[in-house]
Amino acid sequence: MKTYNDTTYAILGILTTNCKSGYEIKKFIDQSLNHFWKISYGQIYPTLKLLVQDGLAEVQTESVPGKPASKDYHLTTKGMELLKKWLAQPTGQLPVERNEILLKLFFGRQQSEEQSRILLQDYKQELKKRYFTYEAIERSIMEHEEDEEDTKYWLFTLDYGKRSTQAAIDWCHVTLAQLSTKEE
Amino acid sequence: MKTYNDTTYAILGILTTNCKSGYEIKKFIDQSLNHFWKISYGQIYPTLKLLVQDGLAEVQTESVPGKPASKDYHLTTKGMELLKKWLAQPTGQLPVERNEILLKLFFGRQQSEEQSRILLQDYKQELKKRYFTYEAIERSIMEHEEDEEDTKYWLFTLDYGKRSTQAAIDWCHVTLAQLSTKEE
DNA sequence: ACAAGCATGTAAGTTGTTACATGATTCG
DNA sequence: CGAATCATGTAACAACTTACATGCTTGT
Numbered sequence: 001m002k003t004y005n006d007t008t009y010a011i012l013g014i015l016t017t018n019c020k021s022g023y024e025i026k027k028f029i030d031q032s033l034n035h036f037w038k039i040s041y042g043q044i045y046p047t048l049k050l051l052v053q054d055g056l057a058e059v060q061t062e063s064v065p066g067k068p069a070s071k072d073y074h075l076t077t078k079g080m081e082l083l084k085k086w087l088a089q090p091t092g093q094l095p096v097e098r099n100e101i102l103l104k105l106f107f108g109r110q111q112s113e114e115q116s117r118i119l120l121q122d123y124k125q126e127l128k129k130r131y132f133t134y135e136a137i138e139r140s141i142m143e144h145e146e147d148e149e150d151t152k153y154w155l156f157t158l159d160y161g162k163r164s165t166q167a168a169i170d171w172c173h174v175t176l177a178q179l180s181t182k183e184e
Numbered sequence: 185m186k187t188y189n190d191t192t193y194a195i196l197g198i199l200t201t202n203c204k205s206g207y208e209i210k211k212f213i214d215q216s217l218n219h220f221w222k223i224s225y226g227q228i229y230p231t232l233k234l235l236v237q238d239g240l241a242e243v244q245t246e247s248v249p250g251k252p253a254s255k256d257y258h259l260t261t262k263g264m265e266l267l268k269k270w271l272a273q274p275t276g277q278l279p280v281e282r283n284e285i286l287l288k289l290f291f292g293r294q295q296s297e298e299q300s301r302i303l304l305q306d307y308k309q310e311l312k313k314r315y316f317t318y319e320a321i322e323r324s325i326m327e328h329e330e331d332e333e334d335t336k337y338w339l340f341t342l343d344y345g346k347r348s349t350q351a352a353i354d355w356c357h358v359t360l361a362q363l364s365t366k367e368e
Numbered sequence: 369a370c371a372a373g374c375a376t377g378t379a380a381g382t383t384g385t386t387a388c389a390t391g392a393t394t395c396g
Numbered sequence: 397c398g399a400a401t402c403a404t405g406t407a408a409c410a411a412c413t414t415a416c417a418t419g420c421t422t423g424t
């Protein structure tokens with residue numbers, strides 16, 4: 001049987017919300033999945049084409065007067081079944097998070113402690129921004145709550161984001177303290 | 185000026201430790217960088233070739249009798265300078281950690297709560313294993329401590345791993361509790 | 369008139385994984 | 397003798413990003 005990658009399943013999953021076109025899918029990703037699954041147009045459009053080819057989705061060309069023509073996709077029964085099958089499958093290996101700051105800090109001996117400190121301080125700032133963004137998304141989800149069933153799960157993933165970001169912030173704090181006391 | 189990707193810098197950095205050959209580099213990565221920067225042979229060997237081409241490293245073919253021939257690489261002054269320059273540069277955007285479990289949980293409405301629970305339980309188990317691995321690496325680093333300056337930074341990155349893993353474990357715990365009480 | 373947003377798409381390039389191919393040595 | 401480890405490398409493929417190309421509509 002043919003296999004698909006997770007990005008394809010992500011798009012399959014998004015089609016269960018009320019996003020229909022490639023453009024809407026991209027919008028949706030940018031304000032929800034974005035912190036743990038980015039997808040670009042370069043993937044979305046070819047994937048949608050593939051889904052139709054494989055009978056997992058169907059297209060209708062929507063031509064509302066006064067709007068650019070858009071293609072609306074919706075899952076077929078086959079597509080829905082495949083999604084559910086994937087959801088039920090155990091996930092493989094834990095993901096490895098590529099982290100440029102850790103990579104640089106790992107080789108910290110090659111530069112001054114001051115430089116490592118600057119790196120960490122910048123990183124901490126970025127993490128704080130991210131944390132605030134998560135809080136903003138959280139509020140926005142809770143205000144809308146049109147679709148109660150979905151939002152519950154969306155808040156779970158947001159909580160993950162908040163917790164791991166907070167852990168990283170704490171780590172910056174502790175590490176910075178160790179860098180500034182050790183030398184000088 | 186020519187630009188290099190982070191993986192190339194990672195290899196440049198590893199050459200400052202006492203790893204010299206492609207084989208040793210791979211070994212080193214597997215037991216240290218592995219939790220935040222995986223690199224395969226398919227990248228290592230071509231990259232080493234490139235480093236020599238660009239005058240960032242030099243090779244010597246080591247033929248110790250009774251051992252397979254190996255190529256020993258060491259950084260040139262130019263290579264060392266480039267590494268330091270990269271280290272001092274501020275890092276770009278925060279990385280996006282692709283997470284299959286979050287992706288599946290995000291679409292949790294499409295399956296039973298029981299299935300989401302199983303997913304989370306498996307994930308928690310894997311995270312715990314990872315945490316123990318980190319503790320083991322930590323002990324092993326502290327026992328050796330031949331090279332005091334480097335180990336300090338290595339322990340920083342390990343601490344990051346431990347903290348973020350612990351945060352994820354906590355999240356599993358809380359989320360599982362919410363899943364089992366909400367329904368039935 | 370023009371910028372911003374809506375809307376679709378492709379081509380080239382980069383990065384990375386996997387599987388394969390090769391061969392020496394060491395240990396049981 | 398065979399398995400494990402040491403050691404180097406490549407080719408095919410998969411995945412993803414970026415930049416480009418196109419064209420409509422709406423608001424200023």
